[in-house]
Amino acid sequence: MGVMRIGHVSLKVMDVAAALHHYQNVLGMKKTMEDQDGNVYLKCWDEWDKYSLILTPSDQAGLNHVAYKVERDEELDALRARIEAYGIGTEMVAAGTLPDTGRMLRFHLPSGHEMLLYAKKEYVGTEVGTVNPDPWPDGLKGAGAHWLDHCLLMCELNPETGVNKVAENTEFMKSCLDFFLGEQVLVGPGGAIQAATWMSRTTTPHDIAFVGGSRNGLHHIAFFLDSWHDVLKAADVMAKNKVRIEVAPTRHGITRGETIYFFDPSGNRNETFAGLGYLAQPDRPVTTWSEDNLWNGIFFHTGEAVPSFTEVYT
Numbered sequence: 650m651g652v653m654r655i656g657h658v659s660l661k662v663m664d665v666a667a668a669l670h671h672y673q674n675v676l677g678m679k680k681t682m683e684d685q686d687g688n689v690y691l692k693c694w695d696e697w698d699k700y701s702l703i704l705t706p707s708d709q710a711g712l713n714h715v716a717y718k719v720e721r722d723e724e725l726d727a728l729r730a731r732i733e734a735y736g737i738g739t740e741m742v743a744a745g746t747l748p749d750t751g752r753m754l755r756f757h758l759p760s761g762h763e764m765l766l767y768a769k770k771e772y773v774g775t776e777v778g779t780v781n782p783d784p785w786p787d788g789l790k791g792a793g794a795h796w797l798d799h800c801l802l803m804c805e806l807n808p809e810t811g812v813n814k815v816a817e818n819t820e821f822m823k824s825c826l827d828f829f830l831g832e833q834v835l836v837g838p839g840g841a842i843q844a845a846t847w848m849s850r851t852t853t854p855h856d857i858a859f860v861g862g863s864r865n866g867l868h869h870i871a872f873f874l875d876s877w878h879d880v881l882k883a884a885d886v887m888a889k890n891k892v893r894i895e896v897a898p899t900r901h902g903i904t905r906g907e908t909i910y911f912f913d914p915s916g917n918r919n920e921t922f923a924g925l926g927y928l929a930q931p932d933r934p935v936t937t938w939s940e941d942n943l944w945n946g947i948f949f950h951t952g953e954a955v956p957s958f959t960e961v962y963t
C-alpha cells in the first residue's frame with residue numbers, strides 16, 4: 650500500500666520548556682519520552698504510535714524533517730528503488746536512529762526539505778484502549794487535538810528564473826510515493842504556473858501541501874479537531890494562554906477546512922483544522938483556484954489578503 654499517513658514532524662525550538670508547555674497545554678499533546686540530547690517526544694491522545702512530534706533544542710525555529718509512515722517495512726526497499734530511479738539520492742538509516750523507530754529511508758524533496766519514510770514505531774496505544782472504548786479520554790488538556798494531520802511546506806517559486814519547486818515536489822510525490830493531487834492554485838498568464846498544491850494518500854483533503862514562496866521553509870503543521878465548535882474552543886484556549894493567533898477561526902475555500910493559525914513560542918506556525926471537508930479519492934477531479942480568487946481559497950469568508958500568512962514562515 651505504500652505511504653499510509655504523516656507519522657511525525659521534527660521541529661526546532663529555541664526554548665524546549667516553553668514549547669513543551671505550548672504543545673501540552675494548548676494542543677493537548679502528551680510527552681512520551683525525552684532523550685539524552687534533550688529532544689522531547691509527544692503524541693496526541695487519538696494516536697497509537699509513541700510520538701508524532703519531536704521538539705529539538707536549537708537557536709532558531711524551523712523544520713528538521715517530516716516523516717511519513719508506510720504500511721510494511723519491505724516496501725521501503727521498493728520505494729527506495731523508485732526514488733533513486735527518479736534521480737534522487739537516498740540513504741537507509743538504521744533502526745533505532747530515532748528512538749523506538751525502525752529503519753528509515755531518508756531523502757530530500759526537490760525543494761530540499763528532508764523527508765523520512767518508516768514502517769515501524771513503538772505502539773503505545775490510546776488511553777481509551779481498543780475494547781469498548783470511550784469516545785474520548787478524561788483529563789484532556791487544551792484543544793485536545795486528535796492527531797497530527799498534515800504539514801504545509803513553502804517551496805521556492807521564481808517565475809523569472811523558471812524555478813518552481815512546488816511543481817517539482819508535486820510531480821515527485823505523484824511519481825514516487827503515489828500521492829494524488831486534490832487541489833491546486835494556478836497563477837500567471839493563462840494560469841501556466843502551478844503555485845500551490847494539496848496532495849493526499851488518505852481520504853482527507855490533504856496529507857501534505859506545497860506553496861510557492863521566496864525560499865524553502867515550513868509554513869505550518871496542523872492538528873485535527875472534530876468540529877467547528879472544537880475550533881472555537883481551541884481559540885478560547887489560545888486566548889487564555891496568551892498564544893499569538895494570526896488568523897482567528899474561519900473556513901478555507903481550499904479543502905473546506907475550518908481553521909485557526911497561531912504560533913508556538915519559537916514562532917513555528919501551527920494550525921488546528923476541523924472537518925474532513927470532502928471525501929478525497931484518487932479519481933476525484935482536481936479542483937483549481939485561479940489567481941483572482943486566491944484569497945477566497947485561503948480564507949473563504951473575507952477573501953482578504955493576510956500578508957503575514959504568505960510572508961512569515963520558519
Ligand SMILES: [Fe+2]
Pocket residue numbers: 799800801869871920922
Ligand atoms: Fe493546513
